[in-house]
Structure formats: C-alpha cells, structure tokens
Amino acid sequence: MLQHVNLKNILFLDIETVPQYEHWNDVPEETQELYGLKTRYQRKEEITAEQFYHRAGIWAEFGRIICISVGYFIEKNKKLQLRITSFKNESEYALLKNFKNLLDNHFKQEKHILCAHNGKEFDFPYIARRMIINNIKLPKKLNLVGKKPWEVPHLDTLELWKFGDYKHYTSLKLLTHILGVPSPKEDIDGSEVYQVYYQENDLNRIVRYCENDTVAVAQLVLRFLNLPILEHQNIISV
Template identity: 30%
Template sequence: MTNTILPLVAFDIETVPLFTAPEQAPDYVQKAFANSTTTDWNDYAPFHAHTAKIVAIAFARRKGNEIITKTIYSDTEKDLLTEAQSILEKLHQKAILTGHYINLFDIPMLVRRMIIHNIKPPTIINPLATKPWDAPTFDTYDAWRLHSRNSTSLDTLCHMLQIPSPKNQIDGSMVHDLWNQGQHQQVADYCGRDAEAALLVAEKLRHLLLM
C-alpha cells in the first residue's frame, strides 16, 4: 500500500498549560524553562509535554463530496487520550495521517502525553513500531517547505491555496483563555476547523505533488 491509494485522515490537537505561571510548576520544570530560548511562559508552556496537556483532538476525513469531522475533548486528559488511542489504532495501514506541523508537534506531543499516562501509543504514530518505508504521515508543513528553511503557517497556506482559513475568528493564542473560561465547545469547534482545513490543503498538495 502507498500514500497515493490510502485515504487521508487529518488530525489536530489543542493544548493548554498545566501551570498558569512558572512559579507554580515543579523545580525541574522551572529549570527547563529558565534554560529555554524564550522568557514568555505563554510561548513556552503549551508546546512541551512537561508543561502542557491535550484538551481537544479532531479528525477529518473525506466521504464522497463531504468532509466528516469527529472532535473529542475533555478536561480529563487520560480519558481523552484513551479514546484517541482507540481511534488511531484502527487507522493503521488503512489511512495516511495528515495535518500541518504534525511531525514536529502534534504527533510527538500526543505520544509523550500518552506515555506519561501509561497509555500505549497507537502503531500509526509510534516511531518505534512503524517501518520507515510505511510513511504513515503526510505533513503539509513539510510538503510545502520542500526541504527549504521556509516556515509557513496553516493560515498562510490556506490563503495562498484559496482554501477557507480556520483562523478567522480564533487562533491558537486564544485557546488557553477560552478553555479556562469554560468555552470548551468553542475550542473543540476550532480544533475541528483546523483539521478540516488541513485535510483540504493535504488533498491539494498530494494531488499536485504525488499523483
């Protein structure tokens, strides 16, 4: 089986900091933050497995002319990850996971948070359980970068490819506050829109680059 015949399933995650400020975190977290290249906690905390938790995960796939989206969300991360593990395990060798920046953020974060909760990462995202030539992912960030040093956001890519951007009302910087305000459904909806946009981008790039 190859990437060109397996269907695409786009996914996206949303994270929030485990601690509202570094002073509230354990010593080892404070030390890691102090040794980082940023001094802004809000720029650091959501992107590391020792400072963030996953609160929403969205999956988007095509069925004929329709995009089917499933979004799961919870403030209890272990329950969320257990459900995600079940969904992802069923996709192994049946779909290609796609998304924007998933190889450098979404997948590593998901695997690490699962391990922290003693959940076995599903085969499709487990780098030690998948043969390199199986190529179970198609990252739109990497596909557009084309081995250059250019960094392009999903929002920018959508505009260039004339695909509706999911960032018109909410962007990632707003997720933490919305979640803490109890706007969980709004965060989940935003996560779903990200997955849908990533699917449309991936379909276009795969068609023009690989097929």
C-alpha cells in the first residue's frame, strides 16, 4: 500500500495527553471509583488508584489532549520539505475544533491519509473519543463506522513495522534508533508529560517534544520507502 501513496497526501501527527485533573482529590468521587475499576487490571495489588492517577492521560475517558502536532510534505525548488505546526490551547475544545477544521478544509479528499506511530491503537481513537465527549462532529477521516479495513484512511508506522506480526510492539524511540533516524526523545518522554505540564507549567516544552515525534514518524515513512531522510534545514515550523 505504501508504495502507491503520494507523500504529499499524508498528514503526519502525534498527540500529547494528560489526566483531566491535576490532583486526585479534584476528581469526582464516582469518576474515582470508575477509574479504579478501569485500571485494576494494570495496577499491582499494593498500588492504589490514587497512586496510579498520573497515568490517567492514556485513557480518553479520564484524560484530555493538550497538543496535536501535524506535519506534511511539500516540494520546494525540487526538494522535499516537511512543514510542522501544532494545535495547542488550554481549551481542549478549541484545540480539537481547530484540528477538525484542518481535516475538513485541507485533508478531506479520498486521497488524503493520516499517519502516526501506534496511531490506530492510540492517537486516532483518542482524538475521536475526545471529540465526541466535547460534542464535536467527527471529521470524515476519523468517522470509521461501516468502513472495511482497506477503506480506513490511516497509516501506522508501528503496523508497517510489524509485517503482520500482531505480537510485536516496537517503540518509536527504538524504531528510529535502528533505522538511523534522529531520536525524537532527546529532552523528555511520554512518562514525564504529566509533570512538565502540571508541575512545571511548560506547555512549550511539550509541544517541542510532540513536534519531534511527528517529524520522526515522517522520517520513518521515508525510510520505509528507501528514500533519504530530510536534513534539518528542510524541516520547517509554520
């Protein structure tokens, strides 16, 4: 499939999420109970739901999106460039609306495809769920009801690397390492986003991290196609 995709029709993306509340005591009592039930299978018996709350951002029911970074290829002076931009806002509703507008106005055609690392398991369903929670109508690219697997307009670099092996998980950091792509994890990783956002109040640092992941996903697709990765000067923030 990848061999037949025009690179300029792909929208690369990554999201960053945090728990909906900074402190466990701010979480409504019923939500606390439901979170405990939801996470029971992941927690060891000695770890309480409160102690596990810093992980709440990985579930759309208990987390929220604080950044969506996107990238797309263009050709300028016969050279491929990657344009990167981010949607970031204290209001998740505004962030999601702006992202929806991008999809509805610029990436709505049949030829357009969304691409992320582990996107089919995380990024794409998470965005869709948070849109529904925020009473936002799903854009066409995220509304998969009734679609056959080959009709879903999504690419996933993790899935591409699996080659049909559904037991095999490879992190973005490992995959970039073995394929010679500059590491996106030079500053923070996903486990630190909660602290950087709530305790350090440094959204810009998280945005840089999110954009680096998006660049890495785009570079991986180039490697899968046996094309040279982009030099730094050909990666443009807009």
